[in-house]
Amino acid sequence: MRRAVGVVTLIVSAVLVGAAVANRHTVVLYLDPLRDSGRSVEVPVYAALLAAMALGVVLGGVAAGLAGRRRALRLRARAGLPGHPETPRLGHRKADRRLLTKA
Numbered sequence: 001m002r003r004a005v006g007v008v009t010l011i012v013s014a015v016l017v018g019a020a021v022a023n024r025h026t027v028v029l030y031l032d033p034l035r036d037s038g039r040s041v042e043v044p045v046y047a048a049l050l051a052a053m054a055l056g057v058v059l060g061g062v063a064a065g066l067a068g069r070r071r072a073l074r075l076r077a078r079a080g081l082p083g084h085p086e087t088p089r090l091g092h093r094k095a096d097r098r099l100l101t102k103a
Contacts, residue, residue, distance in 0.1 A: 020046035 023045035031039040 016046075016050070019049065020044075023049075 025045060026042045027045050027048060029041050029043060029048060031041065
């Protein structure tokens with residue numbers, strides 16, 4: 001598995017380096033596209049692409065973290081961590097009994 005990840009990383013890195021070398025010209029990014037306020041930045045194409053990919057990785061990580069939060073809270077509650085708001089009360093409700101019996 002580690003070898004496969006390394007190979008994929010090398011391939012993606014080679015493609016990114018090739019794109020950076022081939023696209024060195026500048027493009028204009030408008031910071032306010034709805035109004036013609038003159039707020040713009042000239043950056044190389046590869047910098048704009050890398051920034052967009054980095055933003056996608058960060059937003060994807062945040063989304064995955066938020067999605068996994070519910071499961072983590074459920075597992076913490078099942079473990080019976082003291083002071084946790086979702087700690088099940090033994091036999092209090094049917095849902096709590098299900099949490100305790102699930103493995």
